[in-house]
Amino acid sequence: MRWLEQHWYHKTPLSQLLRPVSWVYCLLILMRRGLYRFGFIAPVKLPVPVIVVGNITVGGSGKTPLVLWLASFLRQKGMRPGIVLRGYGGSAADWPHGVSPIHDPDVVGDEAVMLARQSECPVAADPDRVRGAQYLIREHRCDVIVSDDGLQHLRLARDIEIAVIDGARRFGNGFCLPAGPLREPLSRLRDVSLRVVTGPPREGELGMPLEDIGLCRVNLPEAYASTGAFRGETVHAVAGIGNPARFFAHLRRLDIEIIEHPFPDHHRFTPQDIRFSDNRPVIMTHKDAVKCERFAGDHVWYLMVEARPDPRIGEQLWQELKEKWRG
Numbered sequence: 001m002r003w004l005e006q007h008w009y010h011k012t013p014l015s016q017l018l019r020p021v022s023w024v025y026c027l028l029i030l031m032r033r034g035l036y037r038f039g040f041i042a043p044v045k046l047p048v049p050v051i052v053v054g055n056i057t058v059g060g061s062g063k064t065p066l067v068l069w070l071a072s073f074l075r076q077k078g079m080r081p082g083i084v085l086r087g088y089g090g091s092a093a094d095w096p097h098g099v100s101p102i103h104d105p106d107v108v109g110d111e112a113v114m115l116a117r118q119s120e121c122p123v124a125a126d127p128d129r130v131r132g133a134q135y136l137i138r139e140h141r142c143d144v145i146v147s148d149d150g151l152q153h154l155r156l157a158r159d160i161e162i163a164v165i166d167g168a169r170r171f172g173n174g175f176c177l178p179a180g181p182l183r184e185p186l187s188r189l190r191d192v193s194l195r196v197v198t199g200p201p202r203e204g205e206l207g208m209p210l211e212d213i214g215l216c217r218v219n220l221p222e223a224y225a226s227t228g229a230f231r232g233e234t235v236h237a238v239a240g241i242g243n244p245a246r247f248f249a250h251l252r253r254l255d256i257e258i259i260e261h262p263f264p265d266h267h268r269f270t271p272q273d274i275r276f277s278d279n280r281p282v283i284m285t286h287k288d289a290v291k292c293e294r295f296a297g298d299h300v301w302y303l304m305v306e307a308r309p310d311p312r313i314g315e316q317l318w319q320e321l322k323e324k325w326r327g
Contacts, residue, residue, distance in 0.1 A: 065208070162195075
């Protein structure tokens with residue numbers, strides 16, 4: 001799969017060859033969306049507001065930090081938010097799962113456990129986001145639902161859509177799958193409420209820089225180090241996320257020399273994956289760390305980052321919520 005991604009961000013002979021297939025894909029996507037838009041299929045409307053955070057490209061774009069920020073923002077406004085997500089990579093036989101901080105990520109997914117630990121609000125994992133959201137309302141009396149990576153899950157009616165854009169890779173060659181990285185045509189962005197970019201914003205976008213908080217030891221998160229602790233040192237950089245290159249570039253900006261170890265998104269790590277003969281420090285993402293804490297040594301760390309969204313994101317979000325849900 002990764003070899004194909006190399007063609008998604010350039011107009012290569014292979015991507016051009018695959019364009020007719022992408023046209024068929026786009027047509028099917030538009031037809032499916034039209035079935036919901038024109039009432040042939042009725043989405044499920046919940047009795048509380050629903051905010052969907054997603055993207056239109058394959059791979060990571062910074063959705064999870066925004067979801068965490070949204071949960072905090074809504075709590076500060078006096079609401080009781082709940083987060084629903086697919087639980088990708090989870091092996092559970094029954095759904096939904098109310099996710100706790102001590103849940104096994106192999107059962108409910110790595111992102112679900114990370115959100116349960118950091119969001120301070122109820123989290124439900126369920127491939128059927130409608131069912132997961134209904135669980136949060138019923139069991140936790142949530143009065144607003146945040147759907148993580150649910151832009152294409154049209155069965156769940158939504159009040160606000162937020163599209164997150166990778167500021168570095170953006171939309172690649174602009175082609176839909178499989179010729180390019182787009183899950184939906186670029187025209188889809190005209191329908192969303194907010195476009196949030198993890199990089200310099202362009203017209204119609206609002207920025208969301210990610211700020212480094214520090215480094216935490218994977219087997220003991222209370223053990224903290226500053227981001228400058230490994231400056232000038234060579235470390236093993238491990239990433240099993242949608243865009244490992246972004247994480248590696250991030251570490252280089254901290255003046256850390258790295259040996260790259262990319263893995264597929266949602267990779268199930270084993271002790272051998274983070275064991276190296278030179279005993280150099282290992283730095284990974286927080287999402288990967290929740291899967292490695294049982295066997296990580298004292299030399300394995302994860303980088304903590306936090307979203308610093310443009311204040312206008314909160315202002316526009318709150319105004320739209322008030323307009324759609326009086327009181």
